[in-house]
Amino acid sequence: MASARTIFEKIWDNHVIYTRENGPSLLYIDRHLVHEVTSPQAFDGLRLNRRKVRRPDLTFATMDHNVPTTARSLPIVDQISATQIRTLAQNCKEFGIPLFDMQSPDQGIVHVIGPELGITLPGTTIVCGDSHTSTHGAFGAFALGIGTSEVEHVLATQTLWLDRPKTFAINLEGLRKNNHAVTAKDMILHVIRTIGTAGGTGYVFEYRGTAVSDLSMEQRMTICNMSIEGGARAGLVAPDNKTFDYLQDRRYAPKGDDLDKAIEYWKGLQTDASATYDKSVTFDVGQLAPQVSWGTNPGMVVSVSDSVPHPDEYARGNENERKAALRSLEYMALKAGTPITDIKVDRVFIGSCTNSRLEDLVEASLVVKGRHVSPSVRAMVVPGSQHVKTAAESLGLDKVFIDAGFEWRESGCSMCLGMNPDILAPGERCASTSNRNFEGRQGTGGRTHLVSPVMAAAAAIKGHFVDVREWL
């Protein structure tokens, strides 16, 4: 019997093909997801060297970063985006890769459709040329973002060289007081605020504890999604009955006897009782409040009931961090000491691979129903995928949002990074359910505050942040 291992170590061991002495290991990759932005140069590299895609059957492509979120019947106005989208279609055709294109009912943000279609499975290795690949870890997979050269490497060889990351247990204990107002997003923002944006560099997070078991699959995806904002290579949650239930009847997941066998195997994918982690940290979520970011990195976060911190208080003696905080306040046009609930917003964005799944939209609709968006705010909802969109429409959510004054869009990354026309104007302030508040992320000069879907919805109604615990 091998010595006690964590779930991550089990997945790692199962995938090692070869290890170089004092060097990286070659891992087999079970699923490779491809999108239009980080792949064209990889396909070019293959052509240049006359190489093929080794396993097109393990590779899946979609278009999400660039796509307009206006009606699909309209042409793409931005010609450079149109070229990138067309290039992906040509590459998929040439190399025999299945593609969920803009007209497909399966199209959506790559990290939303992977789980939805059952491409994401426990115990697998999953890569994509996108840092938020960590989302798929919610199923107990080792899922990580890679660069374009690595995309080319995986296309050609179905393998990846990796140094084994260290393990980091993030224990989330206790139960939230108000499950609607205090969400998975608040939990992960709080974690990042505490450990810092480089706290996980070189590690894989394993989220554990009562507060994690308590979460639905979609909420676990929200948590794992932002592992990268904590600097981690990946983040995962061990699979349980919720995971297995989710996978029933998903298109690419095993079915019937195969599924039963798979579940038997997946049940063993737990961290052994006596296994140890390289690092661990424990949080009690019992007292957690909704979180709001005030600065220009995802560690600059406070509770909604607090005020914008003073740079000294934030930096705790680190001069470089103090300078960064000063710079952030200037960029964000905020004064230390301002109550968060006094901050007015111009725009509201509900979407992105962090928070654009059905549950997110259902929860946000509870806040919106029967109310109206503040006249000074422009608000939009961008479902994560076409399946999320149609499911939401069959529940009548589109009507709830539209009646309240929200725009209801087609699926894509949209204003999470503003590669399509959905961007902030310089100086505009946005309550956003996405994952990054970097300078200019949502548009040059735009100011982003990261929040949960219910917090974003409430800010849209009031025109400033509100403590949504008072509403739900």
Next chain:
Amino acid sequence: MEPFAILRSKATPLDRVNVDTDQIVPKQFLKLIHRTGFGKYLFYDWRFDSDGKPRKDFVLNDKKYAGRKILLARDNFGSGSSREHAAWAIEDYGFRAVIAPSFADIFYNNCFKNGLLPVRLAVEDVDYLFKNDVEITIDLSKQTVSIPSKTMHFEVDEFRKKLLLEGLDSIGLTMQLEKEISRYEREKQMFPPSDKIFI
């Protein structure tokens, strides 16, 4: 890829922590489908104002630093998005090495694929370089950074070092392990789409 020989240059100091890849190459330039020519977009929103004119207060616009081949940075350089465009832009601009106390993981990996050497030095050493504008020599094969007053050692794994020193194509190297990969697929591959489970 050009092999990495000994590099001699002064450094261009970028005195900010947590520089993310959204700043290194803003998203509006990610729509391009080629790999070259990204140098002109490096730190675009910091370098140019909204009219596209160079901002005087940004270090890359200071003539004093023109032509330098080493970028000196602070903690957690290259965090955020996985975009390899960040490494392409730094390399295309003319840098061959980045020195910082720490790097984000994906960015660190991306550098090696593009002939760019990321060097981790102790915080005190990086501080010293920020304060003293001296000639720096980076010798990858010896893993040293030398300045007139001292020589510092840095860590880099053997495999990456070899790739960079020899300018090798890592895909070609991996393909030499074809037998091992095929054996893995026969014996251990999990959940191929045919839904046959091999465990």
